[in-house]
Every structure is written in structure tokens, then in C-alpha cells.
Amino acid sequence: MNPILVENTRGGVVESFHRGSICIVNKEGEIVYSRGNTAQISFPRSALKFFQHIPLLISGAFDNFGFSDEDLALMCGSHNGESMHVEKVEHMLTKLKLSLKLLQCGAQQPTHKRDFIKLIKANEEPTSLHNNCSGKHSGFLAYCKFNNLTLEDYLSPTHPLHQEIKRITALFYEIPEEELVLGVDGCSAPIFGMPLYNQAIAYKNLICPEKFKNSELTNACNRIVKAVTTFPLMVAGTKRYCTDLMAVTKGRIIGKTGADGVYSLAIPEKEWGIAIKIDDGKMGPQYQVAHQLLKELDLISSSEIEQLEKYGNSSLVNFAGKVVGDTHAVVLNSKN
Amino acid sequence: MNPILVENTRGGVVESFHRGSICIVNKEGEIVYSRGNTAQISFPRSALKFFQHIPLLISGAFDNFGFSDEDLALMCGSHNGESMHVEKVEHMLTKLKLSLKLLQCGAQQPTHKRDFIKLIKANEEPTSLHNNCSGKHSGFLAYCKFNNLTLEDYLSPTHPLHQEIKRITALFYEIPEEELVLGVDGCSAPIFGMPLYNQAIAYKNLICPEKFKNSELTNACNRIVKAVTTFPLMVAGTKRYCTDLMAVTKGRIIGKTGADGVYSLAIPEKEWGIAIKIDDGKMGPQYQVAHQLLKELDLISSSEIEQLEKYGNSSLVNFAGKVVGDTHAVVLNSKN
Numbered sequence: 001m002n003p004i005l006v007e008n009t010r011g012g013v014v015e016s017f018h019r020g021s022i023c024i025v026n027k028e029g030e031i032v033y034s035r036g037n038t039a040q041i042s043f044p045r046s047a048l049k050f051f052q053h054i055p056l057l058i059s060g061a062f063d064n065f066g067f068s069d070e071d072l073a074l075m076c077g078s079h080n081g082e083s084m085h086v087e088k089v090e091h092m093l094t095k096l097k098l099s100l101k102l103l104q105c106g107a108q109q110p111t112h113k114r115d116f117i118k119l120i121k122a123n124e125e126p127t128s129l130h131n132n133c134s135g136k137h138s139g140f141l142a143y144c145k146f147n148n149l150t151l152e153d154y155l156s157p158t159h160p161l162h163q164e165i166k167r168i169t170a171l172f173y174e175i176p177e178e179e180l181v182l183g184v185d186g187c188s189a190p191i192f193g194m195p196l197y198n199q200a201i202a203y204k205n206l207i208c209p210e211k212f213k214n215s216e217l218t219n220a221c222n223r224i225v226k227a228v229t230t231f232p233l234m235v236a237g238t239k240r241y242c243t244d245l246m247a248v249t250k251g252r253i254i255g256k257t258g259a260d261g262v263y264s265l266a267i268p269e270k271e272w273g274i275a276i277k278i279d280d281g282k283m284g285p286q287y288q289v290a291h292q293l294l295k296e297l298d299l300i301s302s303s304e305i306e307q308l309e310k311y312g313n314s315s316l317v318n319f320a321g322k323v324v325g326d327t328h329a330v331v332l333n334s335k336n
Numbered sequence: 337m338n339p340i341l342v343e344n345t346r347g348g349v350v351e352s353f354h355r356g357s358i359c360i361v362n363k364e365g366e367i368v369y370s371r372g373n374t375a376q377i378s379f380p381r382s383a384l385k386f387f388q389h390i391p392l393l394i395s396g397a398f399d400n401f402g403f404s405d406e407d408l409a410l411m412c413g414s415h416n417g418e419s420m421h422v423e424k425v426e427h428m429l430t431k432l433k434l435s436l437k438l439l440q441c442g443a444q445q446p447t448h449k450r451d452f453i454k455l456i457k458a459n460e461e462p463t464s465l466h467n468n469c470s471g472k473h474s475g476f477l478a479y480c481k482f483n484n485l486t487l488e489d490y491l492s493p494t495h496p497l498h499q500e501i502k503r504i505t506a507l508f509y510e511i512p513e514e515e516l517v518l519g520v521d522g523c524s525a526p527i528f529g530m531p532l533y534n535q536a537i538a539y540k541n542l543i544c545p546e547k548f549k550n551s552e553l554t555n556a557c558n559r560i561v562k563a564v565t566t567f568p569l570m571v572a573g574t575k576r577y578c579t580d581l582m583a584v585t586k587g588r589i590i591g592k593t594g595a596d597g598v599y600s601l602a603i604p605e606k607e608w609g610i611a612i613k614i615d616d617g618k619m620g621p622q623y624q625v626a627h628q629l630l631k632e633l634d635l636i637s638s639s640e641i642e643q644l645e646k647y648g649n650s651s652l653v654n655f656a657g658k659v660v661g662d663t664h665a666v667v668l669n670s671k672n
Contacts, residue, residue, distance in 0.1 A: 010379060010520070010527075011379070011520065011529060015378055015519075015529075016378075016596050016597065016614075016615060019615075043347070106655030106656030106658075107655065117456055120453055120456045120457060121457075131655055181348070183347025183351075184346070185660070186654045186660070187654065188660075191346075193347060260352050279352060279353060280354050280615075281344060282616060318442065318520065319441065319467055319524070320441065320523070321442065324520040325520075
């Protein structure tokens with residue numbers, strides 16, 4: 001059974017808590033630290049996005065349409081549906097000369113209430129542009145258009161796009177294609193499941209791609225890392241851990257969230273990959289665990305800790321704004 | 337460690353799951369079924385509401401102001417902030433000749449998006465009337481006004497109202513006052529924590545109050561049970577398990593939710609009290625567990641099961657309306 005990683009208190013007692021597992025691997029693929037069951041199968045969900053666009057880059061499709069690094073960051077992102085994101089996705093579709101109607105990710109309410117209220121006040125409904133995955137889907141369509149593949153079934157697991165993504169996933173996650181568990185993501189895209197260990201391995205490979213001895217793959221990884229760390233606002237948005245982590249550390253740490261309590265990290269200075277999964281799927285505790293790990297492992301400075309602390313430990317505030325408890329990551333003893 | 341009670345699947349594998357504990361006690365206070373740690377301390381949260389209004393009833397305050405059974409159900413409820421709830425709370429304050437400004441529960445957005453959107457479109461902000469506990473707070477104010485107690489500090493744990501609630505809580509939960517853990521609830525009211533076993537005991541005592549040999553207490557319990565089962569829409573609202581459970585079973589089963597994954601039940605035909613707590617505090621799994629228990633124990637008919645099944649097992653549907661997995665309670669083997 002996986003250990004308790006985050007506790008929520010009220011009146012001085014633990015009222016609820018979150019269990020989960022953690023895996024850190026080094027360049028050699030050895031586990032340097034773990035908690036819980038690293039063989040537990042889960043889906044990386046949106047943490048797969050970085051790899052889902054490697055086919056787009058190595059095929060030449062990305063450059064063909066004149067996309068920018070900022071576009072790439074948005075394609076790799078799980079954005080808030082803020083106007084900066086929505087406008088950029090619209091712009092990408094214009095570059096592709098494709099209609100919004102082709103996006104099959106489904107309509108999703110913007111993440112922040114502020115943006116949702118703005119939409120309602122303008123008498124508008126959320127569309128598929130607001131879906132946190134609309135950038136990813138635009139990238140999918142770009143790959144299909146460039147390679148003369150059918151567009152209407154671009155989310156079918158048997159579509160050549162997803163066959164190629166599957167090949168890349170198997171390569172980077174170091175798991176045979178036939179062992180990947182096929183699921184459907186929140187945005188209807190095929191998603192692959194695998195042990196937590198392999199999720200850590202993939203993020204290590206993202207920053208250490210030389211082992212594949214393929215300059216196109218290396219270039220693709222380098223471009224993705226550069227894009228997401230240069231334009232972190234595109235990867236998530238305002239008041240989001242992924243964005244703030246990469247902005248505050250100036251790209252020294254790469255982090256990507258995934259639905260259902262997933263967090264993946266790459267630490268170039270250590271050549272480490274890290275995967276975190278919260279058992280119960282709650283969104284929030286995975287950031288607390290990531291922050292705690294980075295603190296304990298001295299991977300972020302005291303000034304960076306301070307700027308990111310709100311994602312780690314915080315007071316529990318009720319409807320009237322009164323502090324009634326706190327939420328905190330437990331000490332992980334991750335430092336040897 | 338508490339067992340897994342609810343599983344969420346995707347692509348045929350369990351992607352996330354919820355652990356928790358269950359306790360069922362009979363009239364004698366013996367445990368007839370349990371899972372997990374029944375000594376684990378947690379807060380009943382809104383499941384305490386039924387008991388928080390016993391002082392109001394036995395003091396004569398409730399009848400003095402001419403409140404109805406429907407008012408009592410709303411005082412005991414965690415409502416959706418729908419217009420039927422908001423209007424009734426306003427009406428209760430009118431009966432009390434007290435201003436809305438005295439309610440200190442804090443502003444809360446209505447539960448359902450539909451109601452929230454209606455509010456925004458009307459250019460209104462959520463107020464403390466929309467707070468799911470505004471009925472409870474009106475009951476608190478009624479007690480204070482009738483007993484000539486100060487109103488501005490009615491949420492202080494040392495206020496005579498909460499001293500009296502503490503006495504009643506200790507009595508019904510069968511735990512010494514000094515062992516109750518004091519916390520502050522989401523609505524700023526004092527809340528008491530205790531082992532799960534005692535939470536089951538309290539719901540048994542609610543329907544078997546004769547043991548206290550106090551006709552006022554017995555009357556108060558009977559009135560509360562009658563009110564919440566006769567007016568279940570006031571206890572929660574549209575598309576809510578508490579409401580539908582009591583409506584569908586025509587009051588044969590009494591159920592009340594509490595924040596952070598709490599559910600309490602009273603089963604008059606068995607003279608049982610039941611308490612459920614989800615470890616991670618997620619709202620939803622506790623209804624799945626309650627539904628599974630009632631099914632396994634043959635406490636609801638097949639027609640009732642069908643009407644309530646959506647709160648038990650359901651498909652996991654993504655943004656595009658596609659079924660991508662399911663969520664289900666595990667078999668609890670609760671039947672001897």
C-alpha cells in the first residue's frame with residue numbers, strides 16, 4: 001500500500017490525507033529514490049503531451065507550417081483557456097487553414113472562475129478552443145494535414161498519427177508497445193498507461209535523448225524543452241504550478257502535470273526523471289509532493305521555495321476567509 | 337490502513353481509487369459490520385447538523401418563532417443554494433426580524449453551475465444566503481435571540497449556544513465532552529471531531545432516543561427525522577443523493593452528507609446507525625459506498641436501486657461525452 005504523502009488538518013488533527021507513489025531515476029535508469037509501488041500502472045495523461053508532439057517535429061510538419069516555439073509550448077500544454085491561449089489556438093488553426101469544427105477535444109469551461117464569468121457575461125459558451133488540450137489537438141491536425149492523413153478520424157487509436165505516437169511512447173518510456181495499456185483521455189485522444197517507473201524514465205530520456213543515437217529525436221527533445229521553459233505561460237497559465245515552477249527556476253526544472261493526480265519532472269542538472277502519482281487522483285497534492293521533493297533535494301533555492309511555497313504547504317481557509325487548518329506534504333526523507 | 341472502497345477505471349485498468357472506513361452499529365451500540373479503522377478520528381462536518389438543532393427544539397425557540405417542518409429540514413440541511421433554499425432562508429430571517437448581515441457563514445457559490453450562471457447573468461454575487469449552511473445559521477440565530485444571547489459572537493466556541501451543542505453532541509455521540517476535538521467548520525461554526533464508531537452511534541441514537549429517558553429529546557429527534565424525510569429537497573436539493581435517497585425510500589432511510597467525504601445514515605427498521613468516511617475527503621465516493629451498502633444489505637428494493645444507481649456506479653464520461661471508463665464501489669461483503 002502506498003504511503004501517505006499529503007495531510008489535511010482541521011482543529012489540530014488530520015482530517016483527510018492522500019496516498020501515492022514517487023519514483024526518481026538517474027541517467028542509467030536506476031531508481032535513486034522511491035516511495036510506494038513504482039510498478040503500479042497509471043496513465044501519464046497530459047504528462048504524455050511532450051512526447052505526443054515528437055512525431056510532429058521529426059516529420060517536418062511543425063516547421064512546414066511556420067509554427068513558433070510559443071506555439072510548441074501551447075501544443076505541449078494543458079492550458080487554462082485564458083484569452084491568450086484561446087487566441088493562439090485560433091491563430092494556429094488559421095496557419096493550418098483548418099476550421100475550429102475539426103477539433104474533437106470537446107468544450108471545456110476555462111480553469112479559472114474569473115475567465116468563466118467573463119465568458120458568461122459576454123453571453124458566450126465555452127468551446128473546444130477553451131479545452132485545456134486544444135493546443136495539442138491543433139498539433140495533431142498539423143501532423144495529419146502535412147502527411148496527407150485523414151482529419152475526421154484523427155483521434156482513432158488505429159490512425160497512423162497514434163501508431164507513430166505509440167512507437168515514440170514505447171521508445172521513450174522504454175516499454176514494449178504491446179505492454180502499453182490503451183485508454184481514452186479526457187480530450188478523447190488515445191492515451192497509454194504504464195508503470196510509474198517508466199513514467200520517470202521517459203522524463204529522464206526527454207533531457208538525455210542522446211542514448212537513442214538519433215539526431216532528429218535529440219533535436220525534437222531539445223526544442224520541446226526549450227519551448228516549454230521559454231514560454232511557461234503557454235504550458236498552463238496564470239496561477240498554475242507548471243508555469244510558475246518553470247518561470248521561477250528559469251527553466252532549470254521542467255515540470256508537467258497530468259489529470260488524476262499525476263506530476264512528471266525532468267532535472268537536467270542531475271539528469272533525473274521524476275514521476276509522482278496520487279492514488280485518489282485529486283489534483284493539487286501532486287504539486288505539494290513535487291515542491292516537497294525539490295525542497296528536500298536542494299534542487300530549488302530558498303528564494304525559489306518562497307515563491308512556490310503556496311503550491312506546497314498552505315492554510316486551509318473557509319468560506320468566510322478564516323484559517324481552519326492546513327494542508328502539507330509529509331517529510332519524504334528523499335535526501336540520502 | 338483502510339481498504340479500497342471505490343475504484344475509477346480507464347482503459348480497463350484502475351487509474352485511481354479511494355480508501356475509507358465504514359461502521360454500522362445496532363441499538364445496543366454493537367458493531368454489526370465494519371471496514372477499516374473505526375477508531376479513526378474525523379469530523380462529521382454537516383452530518384452534525386441534525387444534532388446542532390436539538391437545543392433549538394428543546395428550548396422552545398423553534399416553536400416560538402412559528403417555524404415549520406420545512407424550515408427545520410432546511411436548518412438541518414446542506415443546501416444547493418437554489419432559489420427555493422435562498423428564499424426560504426430569507427423568509428426565516430424575516431420571521432426572526434433579523435438582518436442578513438448577521439449571518440456569518442460566508443458567501444458561497446451555488447452548488448450547481450446552472451444556478452451560478454443564473455446569478456452571474458443577473459449581475460449578482462453569491463451571498464451568505466447561498467452558503468449551504470445558511471439554514472443552520474438561521475437556526476443558530478433563532479436560539480440566541482429567543483434565549484437573549486449575544487448575536488454578534490454566535491460562532492464563538494465559548495458562546496452558550498455551542499456549549500449546549502457540545503453537551504448534546506457528547507450525549508448523542510456517547511463520548512465525554514473533554515474528548516471531543518474542537519475544530520472550525522467551512523461555515524465558521526465550531527465543529528467536533530470523534531471516532532467513526534461514535535458517528536455511527538449518534539445516528540442510531542437519533543432514531544432510538546428513548547434510552548435517554550427524556551421526552552423532550554425524544555420529541556426533538558422525532559421532529560427532525562420527520563422534517564428531513566418529509567422535505568428532503570430542503571436537506572440538499574436537486575440532483576443530490578441525500579434528497580433523492582430520502583425521497584425514493586419515502587423516508588425509510590435517513591441519510592446526511594458531510595464535507596470531506598463523510599456520510600451518515602440511520603435505518604429505523606433495523607435500529608442501525610451507519611458512518612462512512614473517505615480517507616482522502618473526496619465528495620462522491622461516500623455516496624457510492626452508501627449505495628453499495630444499502631444494496632448489499634437488502635435495505636433498498638430493486639426499483640429503488642435503479643432510481644439511485646447513478647450515485648453508485650456510473651460511467652466516466654469525458655469532455656466530448658465519450659465513455660472512457662467507470663467509477664464503482666467495491667463489493668463490501670457486508671451481508672452476514
